[in-house]
Amino acid sequence: MQLKKPKFKILTFTILSNDANKMITRLRIPKLVILFGSLFALIPIALLGYFIMLNSQQETISQQQLVEKQQLLTKLEDKNSLTENLRIQIEELESERVQVQETLEELNQLESQIQEYIVELPEEALGGVEIPVDESEVIENADGSFSLTDSTVWLESYQKTLANINQVNENIRHIPTAWPTVPNTITSDFGLRSDPFSSNSSFHSGIDVRGATGTPVYAAGDGIVIRANYYGNYGETIIIRHNDTYQTLYAHLSRIDVANGDQVTKGEEIGAIGSTGRSTGPHLHYEVIKNGEPVDPKIYLNLFDH
Numbered sequence: 001m002q003l004k005k006p007k008f009k010i011l012t013f014t015i016l017s018n019d020a021n022k023m024i025t026r027l028r029i030p031k032l033v034i035l036f037g038s039l040f041a042l043i044p045i046a047l048l049g050y051f052i053m054l055n056s057q058q059e060t061i062s063q064q065q066l067v068e069k070q071q072l073l074t075k076l077e078d079k080n081s082l083t084e085n086l087r088i089q090i091e092e093l094e095s096e097r098v099q100v101q102e103t104l105e106e107l108n109q110l111e112s113q114i115q116e117y118i119v120e121l122p123e124e125a126l127g128g129v130e131i132p133v134d135e136s137e138v139i140e141n142a143d144g145s146f147s148l149t150d151s152t153v154w155l156e157s158y159q160k161t162l163a164n165i166n167q168v169n170e171n172i173r174h175i176p177t178a179w180p181t182v183p184n185t186i187t188s189d190f191g192l193r194s195d196p197f198s199s200n201s202s203f204h205s206g207i208d209v210r211g212a213t214g215t216p217v218y219a220a221g222d223g224i225v226i227r228a229n230y231y232g233n234y235g236e237t238i239i240i241r242h243n244d245t246y247q248t249l250y251a252h253l254s255r256i257d258v259a260n261g262d263q264v265t266k267g268e269e270i271g272a273i274g275s276t277g278r279s280t281g282p283h284l285h286y287e288v289i290k291n292g293e294p295v296d297p298k299i300y301l302n303l304f305d306h
Contacts, residue, residue: 010030065200065201068201069192069201072192072201072203073192075203076191076192076203079191079293079294079295079296080296082290082293082295083295083296083299086290086295086299087299090175090299090300093168093171093172096168097168097169097172100168173221173222173265173266174221174222174223174242174243174246175221175242175246175300176220176221176242176246176248176288176297176300177220177221177266177300177301178218178219178220178221178266178267178301179218179220179301180209180217180218180219180220180248180250180284180286181209181211181215181216181217181218181273181284181286182215182216183210183211184209184301185209185210186207186208186209186210186298187208187209187210187283188204188207188208189204189207189296189298190204190205190206190207190294190295190296190297190298191203191204191296192204205287205294206249206251206285206286206287206288206294206297207285207286207287207296207297207298208283208284208285208286209273209283209284209286210283211273211282211283211284212273212282213254213272213273213274213275213282214254214255214272214273214274215272215273215282215284216269216271216272216273217238217250217253217269217270217271217272217273217284218267218268218269218270219240219248219264219265219266219267219268219270220240220242220248220266220286220288220300221240221242221246221248221266222242222263222264222265222266223240223241223242223243223246223247223248223263223264224240224241224261224262224263224264225238225239225240225258225259225260225261225262225263225264225270226239226240226241226247226260226261227239227260228256228258228259228260228262229256229260230276230277231251231277232277233277233278234249234251234252234277234278234285235251235252235253235274235275235276235277235278235279236251236252236253236254236255236256236271236274236276236277237249237250237251237252237253237277238250238253238256238258238270238271240264240270245290245291246288246289246290247288247289248286248287248288248289249285249286249287249289250270250271250284250285250286251277251284251285251286251287252273252274252275252276252277252279252282252283252284252285253271253272253273253274253276253284254271254272254273254274254275254276254282255271255272255274256270256271257269257270257271257272258270258271288300
């Protein structure tokens, strides 16, 4: 039995010439060839459309990134303004502390002088050393003895100065000014930076301090532990509330030595450096939070670094 050859549909094109003496030309082209030719012609058009669409999407993404970066810059400028105001307030507080200490030294000298003047007189004062005293500073008691009118004033002032010094020292103990770990080598600053995972611009809400796994971490100020557990991308984390204004956060820890609700003091060991959570290696991520917003910790760490 003889197999029939497949027949392909053929289109015939007739070409006529204006010259009647010339032969008529006929082109016979299979429809399949025309179909494939049309498809090949459409491929460049489709590729062109795809590249135009891709370029448009990239331009949209670039514009969005530009807007986000501008927003981050604005936010950073606002935070820099807040930290500058904070620096001024802390410097005023430190100046006040120095003035109180100077006043205390002066009052110590005055106290020594007062002790020399306040002498109990004997019943019979017939001789001895005479100490000249301004009559306006001396009063006669009912029993005939004498006392200095200003002695009580100076002693009260002395006691108030001591109370002021104690209050200033107490306030400073609740401000996070201590380094949270040793050594104090900062590997990533507060503010805008390139994200170590995506390489995109991002806002770093604290500082990263270099250290080997197991290096001790210390409380930056007196306060109460309000978190001591695993905390998402932060990994093993401790948060301390120092007062109504300040909190500090210690992240990526390998060990936590405190519990929620513990009272801690400035410089007390609370954990150890690690690389838990979203971390590229052992380090301490440290944040200072003022009124619910992160601020640059270096302002506080360098405040009393003379």
